[in-house]
Amino acid sequence: MSDAAAGTPESPPPSPWERERPVRARVTPAREPLSRERIVEAAFVVLDRAGLDKLSMRQVAAELEVAVSALYAYVRSKDDLLELMYTRLFAGFTLPEPDPDRWQEQVRDYARSWRWRLLSHRDMARISMAHVPFTAELLPYVEALLAIFRTAGLPDRIAAEAGDLISTYIDGFVLEEGMWQDRAAEQSGGGSLARPDWREMADEMQNYFASLPEGDFPHLRALSGVMVTDSSDERFDIGLEIILRGLASYLPDREA
Amino acid sequence: MSDAAAGTPESPPPSPWERERPVRARVTPAREPLSRERIVEAAFVVLDRAGLDKLSMRQVAAELEVAVSALYAYVRSKDDLLELMYTRLFAGFTLPEPDPDRWQEQVRDYARSWRWRLLSHRDMARISMAHVPFTAELLPYVEALLAIFRTAGLPDRIAAEAGDLISTYIDGFVLEEGMWQDRAAEQSGGGSLARPDWREMADEMQNYFASLPEGDFPHLRALSGVMVTDSSDERFDIGLEIILRGLASYLPDREA
DNA sequence: ACCTGAACACCGTTCAAGT
Protein backbone atom coordinates (compact mmCIF):
# COMPACT_ATOMS: atom_id res chain seq x y z
CA MET A 1 0.00 0.00 0.00
CA SER A 2 1.19 3.52 -0.78
CA ASP A 3 1.55 6.34 1.68
CA ALA A 4 -1.58 7.99 0.37
CA ALA A 5 -3.61 4.86 1.05
CA ALA A 6 -2.82 5.04 4.73
CA GLY A 7 -5.42 7.36 6.24
CA THR A 8 -3.37 9.29 8.73
CA PRO A 9 -0.08 10.30 7.12
CA GLU A 10 2.79 10.72 9.59
CA SER A 11 1.85 8.83 12.72
CA PRO A 12 -0.77 6.37 13.90
CA PRO A 13 -3.62 7.74 16.02
CA PRO A 14 -2.59 8.16 19.66
CA SER A 15 -3.76 5.52 22.06
CA PRO A 16 -5.87 6.63 25.04
CA TRP A 17 -2.84 6.60 27.30
CA GLU A 18 -0.60 8.37 24.91
CA ARG A 19 -3.14 11.14 24.74
CA GLU A 20 -2.92 11.71 28.43
CA ARG A 21 0.80 12.11 28.45
CA PRO A 22 1.02 15.85 27.53
CA VAL A 23 -0.74 16.73 30.79
CA ARG A 24 2.40 15.76 32.67
CA ALA A 25 0.59 15.69 35.98
CA ARG A 26 3.45 13.84 37.57
CA VAL A 27 3.32 14.51 41.26
CA THR A 28 5.61 11.62 42.00
CA PRO A 29 8.95 12.03 40.16
CA ALA A 30 7.69 9.51 37.57
CA ARG A 31 10.70 7.55 36.43
CA GLU A 32 11.69 8.00 32.84
CA PRO A 33 10.41 5.15 30.71
CA LEU A 34 12.35 1.93 30.33
CA SER A 35 14.59 1.42 27.34
CA ARG A 36 17.24 -1.01 26.18
CA GLU A 37 19.87 1.55 27.09
CA ARG A 38 18.63 1.97 30.64
CA ILE A 39 18.42 -1.78 31.12
CA VAL A 40 21.95 -2.32 29.87
CA GLU A 41 23.17 0.45 32.14
CA ALA A 42 21.49 -1.10 35.16
CA ALA A 43 22.94 -4.46 34.21
CA PHE A 44 26.44 -2.98 34.34
CA VAL A 45 25.71 -1.56 37.78
CA VAL A 46 24.61 -4.96 39.05
CA LEU A 47 27.58 -6.64 37.34
CA ASP A 48 30.10 -4.36 39.00
CA ARG A 49 28.46 -4.67 42.37
CA ALA A 50 27.72 -8.40 42.46
CA GLY A 51 29.64 -10.11 39.66
CA LEU A 52 28.47 -12.16 36.71
CA ASP A 53 27.32 -15.14 38.77
CA LYS A 54 24.85 -12.94 40.62
CA LEU A 55 23.78 -10.89 37.62
CA SER A 56 20.14 -11.89 37.27
CA MET A 57 17.20 -10.40 35.46
CA ARG A 58 15.57 -9.99 38.83
CA GLN A 59 18.49 -7.99 40.20
CA VAL A 60 18.54 -5.77 37.13
CA ALA A 61 14.82 -5.18 37.52
CA ALA A 62 15.30 -4.36 41.19
CA GLU A 63 18.00 -1.86 40.25
CA LEU A 64 15.49 -0.14 37.96
CA GLU A 65 12.69 -0.43 40.54
CA VAL A 66 10.56 -2.29 38.07
CA ALA A 67 8.94 -5.73 37.83
CA VAL A 68 11.12 -8.40 36.22
CA SER A 69 8.59 -9.05 33.55
CA ALA A 70 8.89 -5.45 32.36
CA LEU A 71 12.37 -6.13 31.04
CA TYR A 72 11.12 -8.66 28.55
CA ALA A 73 9.40 -5.96 26.53
CA TYR A 74 12.83 -4.58 25.63
CA VAL A 75 15.10 -7.57 25.79
CA ARG A 76 14.47 -11.03 24.34
CA SER A 77 16.32 -12.97 27.02
CA LYS A 78 19.17 -12.80 29.48
CA ASP A 79 21.51 -13.97 26.72
CA ASP A 80 20.30 -11.08 24.61
CA LEU A 81 21.07 -8.68 27.44
CA LEU A 82 24.59 -10.09 27.80
CA GLU A 83 25.14 -9.62 24.09
CA LEU A 84 24.01 -6.01 24.37
CA MET A 85 26.52 -5.50 27.17
CA TYR A 86 29.24 -7.05 25.04
CA THR A 87 28.34 -4.80 22.14
CA ARG A 88 28.25 -1.73 24.36
CA LEU A 89 31.79 -2.38 25.50
CA PHE A 90 32.89 -1.47 21.98
CA ALA A 91 31.07 1.87 21.98
CA GLY A 92 33.37 4.69 20.99
CA PHE A 93 36.24 2.33 20.40
CA THR A 94 38.35 3.34 17.45
CA LEU A 95 40.99 1.60 15.41
CA PRO A 96 43.54 3.58 13.46
CA GLU A 97 44.11 3.72 9.71
CA PRO A 98 46.46 0.83 9.01
CA ASP A 99 50.07 1.89 8.70
CA PRO A 100 52.31 -0.94 7.46
CA ASP A 101 55.38 0.59 9.08
CA ARG A 102 53.75 0.77 12.51
CA TRP A 103 51.56 -2.32 12.48
CA GLN A 104 53.11 -3.81 15.60
CA GLU A 105 52.58 -0.64 17.60
CA GLN A 106 49.05 -0.41 16.27
CA VAL A 107 48.28 -3.94 17.41
CA ARG A 108 49.88 -3.25 20.78
CA ASP A 109 47.74 -0.15 21.21
CA TYR A 110 44.64 -2.05 20.23
CA ALA A 111 45.40 -4.90 22.64
CA ARG A 112 46.17 -2.62 25.57
CA SER A 113 43.12 -0.47 25.18
CA TRP A 114 40.87 -3.46 24.69
CA ARG A 115 42.28 -4.90 27.88
CA TRP A 116 41.49 -1.66 29.69
CA ARG A 117 37.95 -1.78 28.44
CA LEU A 118 37.57 -5.32 29.73
CA LEU A 119 39.03 -4.32 33.08
CA SER A 120 36.56 -1.45 33.37
CA HIS A 121 33.78 -3.84 34.37
CA ARG A 122 33.92 -6.85 36.62
CA ASP A 123 33.88 -10.27 34.91
CA MET A 124 33.68 -8.57 31.53
CA ALA A 125 36.27 -10.95 30.06
CA ARG A 126 33.99 -13.88 30.81
CA ILE A 127 31.20 -12.19 28.92
CA SER A 128 33.54 -11.33 26.06
CA MET A 129 34.85 -14.90 25.80
CA ALA A 130 31.33 -16.18 25.37
CA HIS A 131 30.71 -14.01 22.32
CA VAL A 132 32.01 -13.64 18.84
CA PRO A 133 32.12 -10.18 17.22
CA PHE A 134 30.37 -11.21 14.03
CA THR A 135 27.23 -9.15 14.52
CA ALA A 136 26.47 -6.23 12.25
CA GLU A 137 27.51 -3.68 14.90
CA LEU A 138 30.87 -5.31 15.59
CA LEU A 139 32.06 -6.41 12.18
CA PRO A 140 33.65 -2.99 11.49
CA TYR A 141 36.06 -3.60 14.38
CA VAL A 142 37.01 -7.00 13.01
CA GLU A 143 37.51 -5.41 9.61
CA ALA A 144 39.75 -2.70 11.04
CA LEU A 145 41.92 -5.22 12.85
CA LEU A 146 42.23 -7.43 9.79
CA ALA A 147 43.13 -4.33 7.81
CA ILE A 148 46.17 -3.77 10.00
CA PHE A 149 47.40 -7.33 9.52
CA ARG A 150 46.75 -7.49 5.81
CA THR A 151 48.19 -4.06 5.09
CA ALA A 152 51.29 -5.07 7.02
CA GLY A 153 51.79 -7.78 4.45
CA LEU A 154 50.84 -10.91 6.37
CA PRO A 155 49.66 -13.85 4.24
CA ASP A 156 45.88 -14.27 4.23
CA ARG A 157 45.77 -17.48 6.23
CA ILE A 158 47.91 -15.87 8.93
CA ALA A 159 46.01 -12.60 8.97
CA ALA A 160 42.72 -14.47 9.30
CA GLU A 161 44.02 -16.34 12.34
CA ALA A 162 45.80 -13.38 13.88
CA GLY A 163 42.66 -11.53 14.88
CA ASP A 164 41.26 -14.54 16.66
CA LEU A 165 44.57 -15.27 18.33
CA ILE A 166 45.04 -11.76 19.68
CA SER A 167 41.44 -11.47 20.86
CA THR A 168 41.56 -14.83 22.59
CA TYR A 169 44.81 -13.85 24.25
CA ILE A 170 43.41 -10.61 25.62
CA ASP A 171 40.18 -12.17 26.86
CA GLY A 172 42.01 -15.12 28.38
CA PHE A 173 44.57 -12.94 30.10
CA VAL A 174 42.00 -10.62 31.64
CA LEU A 175 39.84 -13.59 32.62
CA GLU A 176 42.73 -14.94 34.65
CA GLU A 177 43.44 -11.56 36.14
CA GLY A 178 39.86 -11.52 37.33
CA MET A 179 40.18 -14.96 38.86
CA TRP A 180 43.17 -13.86 40.92
CA GLN A 181 41.36 -10.73 41.98
CA ASP A 182 38.32 -12.73 43.06
CA ARG A 183 40.46 -15.14 44.98
CA ALA A 184 42.31 -12.31 46.68
CA ALA A 185 39.05 -10.59 47.56
CA GLU A 186 37.35 -13.63 49.06
CA GLN A 187 40.47 -14.44 50.99
CA SER A 188 41.22 -11.09 52.51
CA GLY A 189 37.76 -9.96 53.39
CA GLY A 190 34.92 -12.27 52.54
CA GLY A 191 32.49 -9.45 51.98
CA SER A 192 32.04 -7.24 48.97
CA LEU A 193 33.86 -4.28 50.44
CA ALA A 194 37.15 -6.11 50.75
CA ARG A 195 40.01 -4.50 48.91
CA PRO A 196 41.82 -7.08 46.79
CA ASP A 197 45.09 -7.26 48.72
CA TRP A 198 46.76 -8.02 45.44
CA ARG A 199 50.33 -7.86 46.58
CA GLU A 200 49.80 -10.12 49.57
CA MET A 201 48.34 -12.78 47.29
CA ALA A 202 51.24 -12.60 44.86
CA ASP A 203 53.63 -13.09 47.76
CA GLU A 204 51.65 -16.03 49.03
CA MET A 205 51.64 -17.66 45.61
CA GLN A 206 55.37 -17.19 45.25
CA ASN A 207 55.89 -18.79 48.65
CA TYR A 208 53.69 -21.68 47.55
CA PHE A 209 55.82 -22.31 44.46
CA ALA A 210 59.06 -21.81 46.34
CA SER A 211 58.00 -24.30 49.00
CA LEU A 212 57.52 -27.17 46.56
CA PRO A 213 59.85 -30.16 46.89
CA GLU A 214 63.07 -29.43 45.05
CA GLY A 215 63.38 -32.78 43.32
CA ASP A 216 59.88 -32.80 41.83
CA PHE A 217 59.43 -29.19 40.81
CA PRO A 218 62.77 -27.67 39.84
CA HIS A 219 61.34 -25.49 37.07
CA LEU A 220 58.34 -24.18 38.97
CA ARG A 221 60.65 -23.33 41.83
CA ALA A 222 63.06 -21.58 39.52
CA LEU A 223 60.26 -19.54 37.99
CA SER A 224 58.42 -18.76 41.21
CA GLY A 225 59.67 -15.19 41.04
CA VAL A 226 58.31 -14.53 37.55
CA MET A 227 55.18 -16.71 37.42
CA VAL A 228 53.10 -14.40 39.55
CA THR A 229 54.21 -10.82 39.60
CA ASP A 230 52.41 -7.87 41.11
CA SER A 231 52.52 -6.00 37.83
CA SER A 232 50.41 -7.93 35.37
CA ASP A 233 50.87 -5.14 32.82
CA GLU A 234 54.36 -6.45 32.23
CA ARG A 235 53.19 -10.04 31.88
CA PHE A 236 50.52 -8.92 29.42
CA ASP A 237 53.08 -7.16 27.24
CA ILE A 238 55.36 -10.19 27.20
CA GLY A 239 52.66 -12.54 25.95
CA LEU A 240 51.63 -9.96 23.39
CA GLU A 241 55.22 -9.63 22.22
CA ILE A 242 55.53 -13.38 21.73
CA ILE A 243 52.51 -13.33 19.43
CA LEU A 244 53.72 -10.25 17.53
CA ARG A 245 57.11 -11.81 16.93
CA GLY A 246 55.44 -14.95 15.67
CA LEU A 247 53.31 -12.93 13.29
CA ALA A 248 56.30 -10.88 12.12
CA SER A 249 58.08 -14.10 11.15
CA TYR A 250 55.55 -14.52 8.34
CA LEU A 251 56.35 -11.19 6.78
CA PRO A 252 58.18 -11.31 3.47
CA ASP A 253 61.69 -9.93 4.13
CA ARG A 254 61.49 -6.22 3.83
CA GLU A 255 64.31 -4.32 2.29
CA ALA A 256 65.19 -0.83 3.50
CA MET B 1 46.05 -41.86 73.47
CA SER B 2 48.07 -44.87 72.39
CA ASP B 3 46.80 -47.77 70.35
CA ALA B 4 46.74 -49.97 73.45
CA ALA B 5 44.48 -47.52 75.24
CA ALA B 6 41.83 -47.85 72.56
CA GLY B 7 39.79 -50.92 73.55
CA THR B 8 39.25 -52.55 70.19
CA PRO B 9 42.54 -52.53 68.25
CA GLU B 10 42.10 -52.39 64.45
CA SER B 11 38.66 -50.99 63.82
CA PRO B 12 35.93 -49.21 65.74
CA PRO B 13 32.91 -51.27 66.78
CA PRO B 14 30.45 -51.67 63.93
CA SER B 15 27.43 -49.51 64.01
CA PRO B 16 24.02 -51.25 64.08
CA TRP B 17 23.61 -50.77 60.37
CA GLU B 18 27.10 -51.84 59.49
CA ARG B 19 26.43 -55.04 61.36
CA GLU B 20 23.53 -55.89 59.17
CA ARG B 21 25.45 -55.49 55.98
CA PRO B 22 27.03 -58.98 55.79
CA VAL B 23 23.57 -60.51 55.43
CA ARG B 24 23.41 -59.12 51.91
CA ALA B 25 19.70 -59.67 51.73
CA ARG B 26 19.50 -57.47 48.66
CA VAL B 27 16.45 -58.47 46.77
CA THR B 28 16.54 -55.25 44.84
CA PRO B 29 19.87 -54.85 42.97
CA ALA B 30 21.02 -52.40 45.69
CA ARG B 31 23.09 -49.78 43.95
CA GLU B 32 26.74 -49.61 44.86
CA PRO B 33 27.41 -46.83 47.34
CA LEU B 34 28.00 -43.28 46.24
CA SER B 35 31.51 -41.95 45.85
CA ARG B 36 33.26 -38.91 44.44
CA GLU B 37 34.23 -40.95 41.41
CA ARG B 38 30.68 -42.06 40.67
CA ILE B 39 29.40 -38.52 41.07
CA VAL B 40 32.02 -37.11 38.70
CA GLU B 41 31.21 -39.83 36.20
CA ALA B 42 27.50 -39.03 36.35
CA ALA B 43 28.31 -35.35 35.96
CA PHE B 44 30.12 -36.09 32.70
CA VAL B 45 27.11 -38.04 31.46
CA VAL B 46 24.81 -35.11 32.20
CA LEU B 47 27.31 -32.66 30.68
CA ASP B 48 27.52 -34.56 27.41
CA ARG B 49 23.79 -35.01 27.21
CA ALA B 50 22.60 -31.54 28.24
CA GLY B 51 25.57 -29.15 28.17
CA LEU B 52 27.15 -27.04 30.90
CA ASP B 53 24.22 -24.64 31.21
CA LYS B 54 21.94 -27.51 32.18
CA LEU B 55 24.44 -29.35 34.32
CA SER B 56 22.84 -29.09 37.75
CA MET B 57 23.33 -30.93 41.01
CA ARG B 58 19.76 -32.08 40.69
CA GLN B 59 20.34 -33.57 37.26
CA VAL B 60 23.46 -35.34 38.46
CA ALA B 61 21.53 -36.73 41.42
CA ALA B 62 18.77 -37.88 39.09
CA GLU B 63 21.34 -39.63 36.92
CA LEU B 64 22.48 -41.54 40.00
CA GLU B 65 18.91 -42.14 41.17
CA VAL B 66 19.67 -40.48 44.45
CA ALA B 67 18.41 -37.44 46.37
CA VAL B 68 20.24 -34.20 45.63
CA SER B 69 21.24 -33.76 49.21
CA ALA B 70 23.13 -37.07 49.11
CA LEU B 71 25.75 -35.52 46.83
CA TYR B 72 26.80 -33.01 49.45
CA ALA B 73 28.29 -35.76 51.61
CA TYR B 74 30.95 -36.28 48.91
CA VAL B 75 31.25 -32.92 47.25
CA ARG B 76 31.48 -29.54 48.93
CA SER B 77 29.66 -27.60 46.25
CA LYS B 78 28.91 -27.47 42.57
CA ASP B 79 32.14 -25.52 42.05
CA ASP B 80 33.97 -28.30 43.79
CA LEU B 81 32.39 -30.82 41.42
CA LEU B 82 33.43 -28.78 38.40
CA GLU B 83 36.97 -28.66 39.72
CA LEU B 84 36.96 -32.44 40.10
CA MET B 85 35.81 -32.76 36.49
CA TYR B 86 38.59 -30.43 35.38
CA THR B 87 41.13 -32.45 37.32
CA ARG B 88 39.82 -35.73 35.93
CA LEU B 89 40.34 -34.51 32.39
CA PHE B 90 44.08 -34.72 33.08
CA ALA B 91 43.92 -38.34 34.25
CA GLY B 92 46.43 -40.48 32.42
CA PHE B 93 47.78 -37.52 30.52
CA THR B 94 51.53 -37.72 30.06
CA LEU B 95 54.13 -35.21 29.00
CA PRO B 96 57.45 -36.38 27.55
CA GLU B 97 60.93 -35.93 28.91
CA PRO B 98 62.04 -32.57 27.59
CA ASP B 99 64.23 -32.82 24.51
CA PRO B 100 65.75 -29.46 23.54
CA ASP B 101 66.10 -30.50 19.91
CA ARG B 102 62.45 -31.43 19.60
CA TRP B 103 60.80 -28.87 21.87
CA GLN B 104 58.53 -27.49 19.15
CA GLU B 105 57.21 -30.91 18.24
CA GLN B 106 56.75 -31.71 21.90
CA VAL B 107 54.70 -28.59 22.44
CA ARG B 108 52.69 -29.33 19.30
CA ASP B 109 51.95 -32.84 20.54
CA TYR B 110 50.95 -31.50 23.92
CA ALA B 111 48.64 -28.89 22.42
CA ARG B 112 46.98 -31.29 20.02
CA SER B 113 46.31 -33.95 22.57
CA TRP B 114 45.05 -31.46 25.12
CA ARG B 115 42.68 -30.16 22.49
CA TRP B 116 41.42 -33.69 21.88
CA ARG B 117 40.82 -34.16 25.57
CA LEU B 118 38.81 -30.95 25.68
CA LEU B 119 36.81 -32.03 22.65
CA SER B 120 35.99 -35.36 24.27
CA HIS B 121 33.35 -33.73 26.47
CA ARG B 122 30.86 -31.06 25.60
CA ASP B 123 31.60 -27.53 26.90
CA MET B 124 34.77 -28.82 28.52
CA ALA B 125 36.75 -25.81 27.32
CA ARG B 126 34.44 -23.53 29.26
CA ILE B 127 35.11 -25.51 32.40
CA SER B 128 38.83 -25.51 31.69
CA MET B 129 38.93 -21.75 31.12
CA ALA B 130 37.40 -21.18 34.52
CA HIS B 131 40.17 -23.05 36.31
CA VAL B 132 43.85 -22.71 36.88
CA PRO B 133 46.01 -25.85 37.16
CA PHE B 134 47.73 -24.83 40.37
CA THR B 135 46.25 -27.54 42.58
CA ALA B 136 48.48 -30.27 44.00
CA GLU B 137 47.21 -32.84 41.48
CA LEU B 138 47.84 -30.65 38.45
CA LEU B 139 51.10 -28.91 39.25
CA PRO B 140 53.13 -31.82 37.80
CA TYR B 141 51.64 -31.07 34.39
CA VAL B 142 52.56 -27.41 34.66
CA GLU B 143 56.05 -28.44 35.73
CA ALA B 144 56.44 -30.78 32.77
CA LEU B 145 55.37 -28.11 30.32
CA LEU B 146 57.68 -25.52 31.82
CA ALA B 147 60.45 -28.11 31.67
CA ILE B 148 60.10 -28.27 27.89
CA PHE B 149 60.35 -24.51 27.51
CA ARG B 150 63.20 -24.04 29.94
CA THR B 151 65.20 -26.98 28.64
CA ALA B 152 64.80 -25.62 25.14
CA GLY B 153 66.66 -22.55 26.32
CA LEU B 154 63.93 -19.94 26.56
CA PRO B 155 64.59 -17.07 28.98
CA ASP B 156 62.76 -17.45 32.28
CA ARG B 157 60.30 -14.61 31.77
CA ILE B 158 59.34 -16.04 28.40
CA ALA B 159 59.09 -19.62 29.62
CA ALA B 160 56.87 -18.53 32.51
CA GLU B 161 54.50 -16.80 30.11
CA ALA B 162 54.61 -19.50 27.45
CA GLY B 163 52.67 -22.09 29.43
CA ASP B 164 49.86 -19.65 30.10
CA LEU B 165 49.83 -18.46 26.52
CA ILE B 166 49.60 -21.93 25.02
CA SER B 167 46.96 -23.10 27.49
CA THR B 168 44.84 -20.03 26.93
CA TYR B 169 45.14 -20.51 23.20
CA ILE B 170 43.97 -24.12 23.33
CA ASP B 171 41.08 -23.42 25.69
CA GLY B 172 40.02 -20.37 23.71
CA PHE B 173 40.18 -22.16 20.39
CA VAL B 174 38.13 -25.13 21.57
CA LEU B 175 35.68 -22.81 23.29
CA GLU B 176 35.01 -21.15 19.97
CA GLU B 177 34.74 -24.46 18.20
CA GLY B 178 32.06 -25.39 20.69
CA MET B 179 30.16 -22.18 20.07
CA TRP B 180 30.04 -22.87 16.36
CA GLN B 181 28.90 -26.41 17.00
CA ASP B 182 26.15 -25.23 19.31
CA ARG B 183 25.02 -22.67 16.81
CA ALA B 184 25.00 -25.24 14.03
CA ALA B 185 23.07 -27.69 16.20
CA GLU B 186 20.36 -25.28 17.28
CA GLN B 187 19.99 -24.08 13.73
CA SER B 188 19.73 -27.36 11.91
CA GLY B 189 17.57 -29.29 14.32
CA GLY B 190 16.55 -27.54 17.48
CA GLY B 191 16.48 -30.73 19.47
CA SER B 192 19.33 -32.60 21.06
CA LEU B 193 19.52 -35.26 18.40
CA ALA B 194 20.41 -32.84 15.65
CA ARG B 195 23.66 -33.61 13.90
CA PRO B 196 25.75 -30.43 13.71
CA ASP B 197 25.57 -29.81 9.96
CA TRP B 198 29.03 -28.35 10.27
CA ARG B 199 29.77 -27.91 6.63
CA GLU B 200 26.49 -26.20 5.86
CA MET B 201 27.21 -23.66 8.56
CA ALA B 202 30.69 -22.91 7.27
CA ASP B 203 29.23 -22.28 3.84
CA GLU B 204 26.60 -20.00 5.26
CA MET B 205 29.19 -18.01 7.18
CA GLN B 206 31.34 -17.65 4.08
CA ASN B 207 28.35 -16.38 2.16
CA TYR B 208 27.65 -13.92 4.94
CA PHE B 209 31.16 -12.48 4.72
CA ALA B 210 31.17 -12.53 0.95
CA SER B 211 27.87 -10.64 0.84
CA LEU B 212 29.16 -7.66 2.82
CA PRO B 213 29.34 -4.31 1.02
CA GLU B 214 32.58 -4.12 -0.94
CA GLY B 215 33.49 -0.62 0.07
CA ASP B 216 33.15 -1.13 3.81
CA PHE B 217 34.58 -4.60 4.27
CA PRO B 218 37.29 -5.26 1.70
CA HIS B 219 39.45 -7.33 4.06
CA LEU B 220 36.69 -9.46 5.53
CA ARG B 221 35.48 -10.16 2.00
CA ALA B 222 38.96 -11.07 0.87
CA LEU B 223 39.38 -13.45 3.79
CA SER B 224 35.92 -14.98 3.67
CA GLY B 225 37.39 -18.17 2.26
CA VAL B 226 39.89 -18.66 5.07
CA MET B 227 38.07 -17.18 8.10
CA VAL B 228 35.76 -20.11 8.54
CA THR B 229 36.99 -23.38 7.13
CA ASP B 230 35.45 -26.78 7.56
CA SER B 231 38.70 -28.18 8.88
CA SER B 232 39.42 -26.45 12.15
CA ASP B 233 42.41 -28.75 12.68
CA GLU B 234 44.28 -26.69 10.15
CA ARG B 235 43.29 -23.41 11.76
CA PHE B 236 44.37 -24.75 15.13
CA ASP B 237 47.81 -25.65 13.80
CA ILE B 238 48.29 -22.24 12.23
CA GLY B 239 47.62 -20.38 15.46
CA LEU B 240 49.88 -22.78 17.29
CA GLU B 241 52.63 -22.21 14.76
CA ILE B 242 52.42 -18.45 15.19
CA ILE B 243 52.99 -18.85 18.92
CA LEU B 244 55.82 -21.35 18.45
CA ARG B 245 57.61 -19.06 16.03
CA GLY B 246 57.26 -16.22 18.48
CA LEU B 247 58.75 -18.32 21.24
CA ALA B 248 61.55 -19.55 19.00
CA SER B 249 62.56 -15.95 18.34
CA TYR B 250 63.68 -15.70 21.96
CA LEU B 251 66.10 -18.59 21.64
CA PRO B 252 69.77 -17.68 21.72
CA ASP B 253 71.10 -18.33 18.20
CA ARG B 254 72.00 -21.94 18.00
CA GLU B 255 74.98 -23.04 16.03
CA ALA B 256 74.97 -26.30 14.09
C1' DA C 1 1.60 1.47 25.31
C1' DC C 2 3.64 0.16 29.19
C1' DC C 3 3.93 -2.15 33.25
C1' DT C 4 2.48 -5.52 37.31
C1' DG C 5 1.40 -9.99 39.76
C1' DA C 6 1.25 -14.44 39.83
C1' DA C 7 2.58 -18.61 38.19
C1' DC C 8 5.61 -22.40 36.25
C1' DA C 9 9.48 -25.04 36.14
C1' DC C 10 13.55 -24.89 37.60
C1' DC C 11 18.13 -23.78 40.66
C1' DG C 12 22.21 -24.61 45.02
C1' DT C 13 22.47 -25.64 49.68
C1' DT C 14 21.17 -26.96 54.46
C1' DC C 15 19.42 -29.77 57.99
C1' DA C 16 16.48 -32.57 60.77
C1' DA C 17 14.94 -37.10 60.28
C1' DG C 18 14.96 -41.90 58.93
C1' DT C 19 17.20 -46.78 58.70
Add this chain to the structure above:
DNA sequence: ACCTGAACACCGTTCAAGT
Protein backbone atom coordinates in the same frame (compact mmCIF):
# COMPACT_ATOMS: atom_id res chain seq x y z
C1' DA D 1 27.18 -44.46 58.09
C1' DC D 2 24.57 -43.20 54.54
C1' DC D 3 20.75 -41.39 52.55
C1' DT D 4 15.90 -38.93 52.18
C1' DG D 5 12.39 -35.11 52.42
C1' DA D 6 11.33 -30.83 53.05
C1' DA D 7 12.50 -26.31 53.25
C1' DC D 8 14.82 -21.76 52.04
C1' DA D 9 16.15 -18.38 49.09
C1' DC D 10 16.82 -17.87 44.84
C1' DC D 11 16.55 -18.38 39.24
C1' DG D 12 14.52 -17.27 33.69
C1' DT D 13 10.43 -16.77 31.30
C1' DT D 14 5.43 -16.32 30.20
C1' DC D 15 1.00 -14.38 30.30
C1' DA D 16 -3.31 -12.61 31.78
C1' DA D 17 -4.55 -8.45 33.90
C1' DG D 18 -4.36 -3.60 35.08
C1' DT D 19 -4.13 1.63 33.84
